[in-house]
Amino acid sequence: MVKIKEGYVMNAREKAEFERVDALPRKKEGTVAYYFKAQTKYPPRIYLFMHGEIWCDRNRRPMGLHHAFPFLKRPMNREEIEYHHFDIRLCYHQYEDWGKLIYAEEQEAERLDLENPGTGSAFLAQLKEFQYKYPLVQTLSPVRKLAAEETPDEQSELVRSLIENGHHYSVSEIGKMLDEEQNGLKRLPVLILLRELYRSLATDEPKPLQITPEEVEHKALVSANRTRRNLVRRVYKQNQLFALQEIQLKYPGYTEEMLQADLKSKRKKERSIKHKPVLDYRRSQLGKLAKRLREDNLNEVEYQKTCCQIVILQNAHDLRLPIPKPVTYAKQTEVYSFNWKTRETVIKSFVQQANSTGMNHEQLAKIHEQMTGSNYSF
Structure with missing residues (x-):
């Protein structure tokens, strides 16, 4: 019978769906299929696919069991068929421990024996034989035992050995070594190297690490300094008065100068302010005139004339006056006005066309109308 949580009250929709599925005929038989998945970066395990006869190969693809x-x-x-009658999806179980698997299957074997004597016992005997063929607990090769205290030379030798031969270990062996080191001596260079090995073996094909013992020592030094600095800042923030004494409990010989050095933060690089390029006609002209004042050796008359031009342009820009462009053909002058923010390239294009041969006011007026009436001209 399907198991419903005690005290759970179904709503109208759930009750209607339950009654609909409950009214459907039960399957007369079903199959449980057992698959073994060898260790990859995850531990080995056994998958139990309920109603294995309806599972397609593509349904087992996420578990890596397509083939x-x-x-x-x-x-x-019968109880399994009744229970899984209400499944809305394909159902499977997975076990990483033979003990738990056999315990669960013993319950099902008893029910099989009640329905068909001898069937469950024969199946259980077959299942127990496979626990030696498909071991779930990975047998790890003996790992080098770490002494209670090691000299720096022994630690360096271990680091060099792991760099040269670490890729021959399996992921589970590296994981066990990492656990032992974290729960034991906690040597920073060894921990860093084991983490690099674990990451390399879990993601890529086994290959020697491209790292030197000097780089490992440098990483360990940087990590130790960062850990000390974080501790100092955290303690100082909580208790400034007795921070030094509290830090000295963790780091004997810690001085006031070291405290000030650890509290000093690096000055952040000031971000440069980005300026948009000057494209409009008046500001471009103002920039050119200002550059002329700075760089050219002007006489008094030219200097005064340039300053007057700057004042006139600046006032017109501040008042947002239109840009006038007088054009004369056959002693007849017409003034063509442009928006105060018109780009310099547009004005130059207009002047170039106005100076072309055969141009008259009628043609130029059409060109001016196209330029000022287009959204892409400004």
Whole structure:
């Protein structure tokens, strides 16, 4: 019978769906398929696919069992068929421990024996034989035991050995060494190297690490300094008066000068302010005139004339006056006005066309109308 949590009250929609599925005929039989998944970067495990006869190969693709074959099958008992009758998706179980798997299957084998005597016992005997063929607890090769205290030479020798031969270990072996080191001596260079090995073996194909013992020592030094600096700043923030005494409990010989050095933060690089390029006609002219005043050796008359031009342009820009461009053909002068923010390239293009041969006011007026009436001209 399907298991419903005690005290759970179904709403109208759930009750209607339950009654609809409950009214459907039950399957007369079903199969449980057992698959073994060898260790990759995850531990080895055994998958149990309920109603294995309806599982397609593509359904097992997420588990990495697309091309796999079951090593054992058994019929489902009536209680299993009834329970999984209400499944809305394909159902499977996974085990990483033979003890838990056998305990669970013993319960199902008893029910099989009640329905068909001898079936469950025969299946259970077959299942227990496979626990030696498919071990779930990875047998690790003996790892070098760490002494209670090691000299720096022994630590350096261990680092060099791991760099040269670490890629021959499996992921589980490196993981066990990492646990032992974290719970034991906690040597920073060894921990850093083991983490690099674990990351390399778990993500890529086994290959020697491209790192030197000097680089490992440098990383360890940087990490130790960062850890000390973070501790100092945290303690100082909580208790400034007795911060030095509290830090000295962790780092004997810690001085006031070291405290000030650790509290000093690096000055952040000031971000340069980005300026948009000057494109409009008047400001471009103002920039050119200002450059002329700075760099050219002007006489008094030219200097005064340039200053007057700057004042006139600046006032017109501040008042947002239109830009006038007088054009004379056959002693007839017309003034063509442009918006005060018109780009310099547009004005130069207009002047170039006005100076072309055969141009008259009628043609130029059409060009001016196209320029001022287009959204892409400014």
